[in-house]
Amino acid sequence: MTNRYDRFADEAFPSELEAFAFCAMVDTIRKAQGRDDPAAFEPGSPQRAQAEIDLIRDTLRMMGIDPDGSDLS
Structure with missing residues (x-):
């Protein structure tokens, strides 16, 4: 049973919120x-491609x- 204080009984947070929070954390640290932000x-352009690669590498870290x-692998 779910009450108004426990909106997500099966998990702490929905996976969509966890993913959003993770992306926000990576963006904030960067x-x-x-x-560089790839969207800039x-x-x-080669600069955007390099910024995207750097973003992916930072996300993996x-x-x-x-x-x-x-x-x-």
């Missing part, structure tokens, strides 16, 4: 470090995966 560059390590 901004604090002065890293023209689509298709936040997940505990070393993008330069041998743990990637």
Whole structure:
């Protein structure tokens, strides 16, 4: 049974909120470090491609995966 204080009985938060919070955390940390936001560059430009690669690598690191390590298959 769910009451007004326990809106999500089966899980702490819906996975959509967890994903949103994770993305917001990655974006906030990257901004604090002065890293480039891919959206700041023209689509298709080499600068945007590099910023997207950096974003993916940072996201992997936040997940505990070393993008330069041998743990990637």
